[in-house]
Amino acid sequence: MTTNVFVLGLDDQNREVLLSLPADRDYRFLQLLDLDEIGQHREVDMPGVLALAAGRLNSFEGTVDAVIGFWDFPVSSLVPLLCQERGLSCAPLEAVIRCEHKYWSRLEQRAVIPEAVPRFAEVGLDTTVKPEGLSYPVWIKPVKSFSSELAFRAVDDAGFRAAMDRIRAGAGRLGTSFQWVMDRLRLPPEVAGCGGTAALVEEEATGDQLTVEGYVRDGVPHVYGIVDSHRYPGTSSFLRYEYPSTVPEAAGERLTALSERVISRVGLDNVTFNIEYFHDPRSGDIRLLEINPRHSQSHARLFELVRGVSNHEICLRVALGQEPELERGGEHAVAAKWFLRRFRDGFVAAVPTEEDVARAEKTAPGTKVEIVARQGQRLSELPFQDSYSFELAHVFVGGRDGVECERRYRDCVAELPFTIWDDDGEDRSGRTR
Template identity: 30%
Template sequence: MSRRTRIGALFNYDWDALGLARLTGQHEFDEAGFDLFSFPSNARLLGFDLRRFADAQAARGRRRGWAGVVSQHEQFGALAAALVAEKLGLPGTAPTAVLAAQHKLHARRVLDQVCPEANLPFAALDCAYGADVPHDLSYPLYVKPVKAAFSVLAREVRNRDELQAHTRFGRRELWVIRRLVEPFDRVGRERLPEGGTAHRMMLEAPVQAPQFNLDGWVFQGRAHALGVVDAIMYPHTQAFMRWEHPSRLAAQVQARALEVAQKFLAAIGFTHGLFNMEFFFDPVTDRLTVIEFNPRLASQFADLYRRVRGIDPHAMAIALALGQDPAALPATRPSAGIAASLVYRAFTPDGVPRMPDARARAALLAAFPDALLFVMPKSGHSLARDFKWLGSHRYGIVHLEARDAAQLRRRTLRASEILGWPAPYADPPDRPSTAPAPVVATTSAAAAMPPQRAGHPILQAPITGDSP
């Protein structure tokens, strides 16, 4: 019997825990990290230092004989794995490439140099958290953190009052924000000083067009496409309702997306690893616009690729960590023609339904043995923070597969009925009248015209690497 390969698995939770669990027959995983979304695990944010963590894991890897190290965790894991691989001389993504992709303002600057036709107008928000925002901005604008994950604090604002309210935080919120950003910023100050501080927000021109995700990998400097996943939004919101694979996007547009990814990734020195590129495509104007790059696998989609393509992205991540070409991995027989990640949300606190009890969960699995269910109940400050930072509360996710789109809809309606949750094919509850104007997921010829760079009002704000 062959000996299992020992791999370091950092911040290995949720989708990644499921993905790596399937590979324990070939590999043995040494885990480290903590769950940002559960107490008391997330109490480790207090005093967390990414460099010290990486040093400790590198020392552990030497003792334990790690052959590779992996993480698909956006906030800390991807950068930690890159630092550990560098220290141990193992295959991995260059830490500077991870920093360059995750620093959203720096990434926009790079994209502007190598592929400006896929970029959009952008600028740093030239003020500290909670300070008065500039008066000379033109609205609407899209505001988001320079470093964040899961669309936290990213939203469209219609006027200065909304922007001011969105960037004013209480003491508890500031505590969380600073401790989420500082570990990244500390490494960035040493390894990517030209990026400037990540402790700030940035502005972008809003885009009204359908949204997609290109997933892929880079091996020996060449980018390859794993596939494209379509985003379907809750109507008249910025909130994801479903993710579906395979994509309905034309093959030639998918090829264009890969070309953009190759240019950007080469420019930041990303020569090895999995990546995810979020982008808009407007079929009216034929314009493809990058939203952002993520220097790791979009783990939520890995299960969709397994069901529809017979490809295991987590196995691909291990192959890359071992210096192997993931294209050589064998595929399995697909189990479905279409698969979806169904996102259940509430848009008001009183719209949060009850979580399914043991009987409902058992009934779901009896009716749909292929289903994956995640429940994410929150209350108190955590729930209030969701509504402020995200504009909604994501309380559950279900994965289902089907022969075709019609069967997928029928199965989703039935599964939602069993759980007692509104199906993610219908309009959400009424939003509060104070809610900001949403980004619409559909396009019109007028609204979807590509933004013009010259003279756009937000470009009047200085774009510098200085601290606000």
């Protein structure tokens, strides 16, 4: 019997990963809304998007067996809003918002794992002075954002004021529609008071960044993997994700225990999750960065290359009320997702052709390329970028170890020509290979 799975924001890359799941399971994947209809790149019409998705489900003549999504807000909120009234397996909406509202999430984290939480404070958008009790350097970000959008590092008062100016201008794009969802909940006074468009200020955490992936079923959290997140030297921008993590076993056990405690506290259930941390290998210090009430689609191909099946399988099984399995038996010992970036704006005059991409993917087994930059646009027009760089392409590779992954990445990138013009008319693509 066919299992109808509706996917919010189903794109070509995720469809390809889903279709690579074990063939003995008769899934049919149906796009519920496309990415433009969801509108993450603009101010979201949350009531309109919800009504559009609900109408399509109601008009479907077959069974609706699951509704899933791999994206941040509004998809993360749409899933429980659509599932709850249909009796489908999903996380409680309040628990999702408790994770995604950065200030509320910090309050919950501090209540149960204070040793892993940096000092923080909530501030209104009209704030121009760093909160007392916090020391530079700090990070300032809206209480609702994603992909490091509008997240700024400040080392002095001038940097703090400049960051608040940028956040003040952009926080409403997501914050206004996020407030619409918050209004459906009974909120703690301190969270209701700051709303969906305030900002969070927190002291900088240091060390190696990594992500714990897991799921919750019947109130019991399970961790199934840890992924390392490497940054370009001297920046906060990601260079690559690498699986499995090289973190020492004892640190991995601590990360698992911290994750289980905080996930139980926030009330997530019947959902996948990922939690980002910093781990200082010298002191052993661990600091939690953020909780995401969904698995990471960026890691899907990494699990596929190493363990033989992507983490999308776990998301599916949980959404169908089944016990997940992440089968072992991939073709590679290590896998990595590399981010090819440029650290200044420019006009994209040309991107790799389909033939270029096909040639690049043939450089090593399992290699996959996703072009992010768009010909005829400025890089600053790309959605979902961090505050300091622009993505040109994603490159997935597998290998015997990290060294072979890096060599295969460089061989692949050598076959990906970009032409990017600076404002003075010079071609300075600025790629890191």
